[in-house]
Amino acid sequence: MSSFLKVATLGEVPEADRGLVVEAFGRYIAIFKVGGSFHAVDNRCLHEGASLGDGFLDGGIVTCPWHGWQYDLASGACINNPKLKLRTFPVRVEGDDILIEI
Ligand code: FES
Numbered sequence: 001m002s003s004f005l006k007v008a009t010l011g012e013v014p015e016a017d018r019g020l021v022v023e024a025f026g027r028y029i030a031i032f033k034v035g036g037s038f039h040a041v042d043n044r045c046l047h048e049g050a051s052l053g054d055g056f057l058d059g060g061i062v063t064c065p066w067h068g069w070q071y072d073l074a075s076g077a078c079i080n081n082p083k084l085k086l087r088t089f090p091v092r093v094e095g096d097d098i099l100i101e102i
Helices: none
Strands: 004-009 020-024 027-034 035-043 057-058 061-063 070-072 093-095 097-101
Touching: 004 020, 004 027, 027 097, 035 093
Parallel strands: none
Antiparallel strands: 004 097, 020 027, 027 035, 057 061, 061 070, 093 097
């Protein structure tokens, strides 16, 4: 059974460039604001495990801060290796709160 959990408030997610890393459901999840919407993905880079929340955000693509692998935040797809995909999580906004589903 899935459930939504409040993980942050709107003001905690950076407006640009970076993400916010939260701990929920026993894992670290990076939340990014892209335009007017939010995306949540596993925070761990599939290359060597860097924190993607500390990566560089540009137009829905996050670039890993260690070696530059890139991910499409909407799908989780790794641009450098089409066989790899980050786990993504549905995001819901309720008032000032950001909730994710796992
Ligand atoms: S750890 Fe992310 S590209 Fe190497």
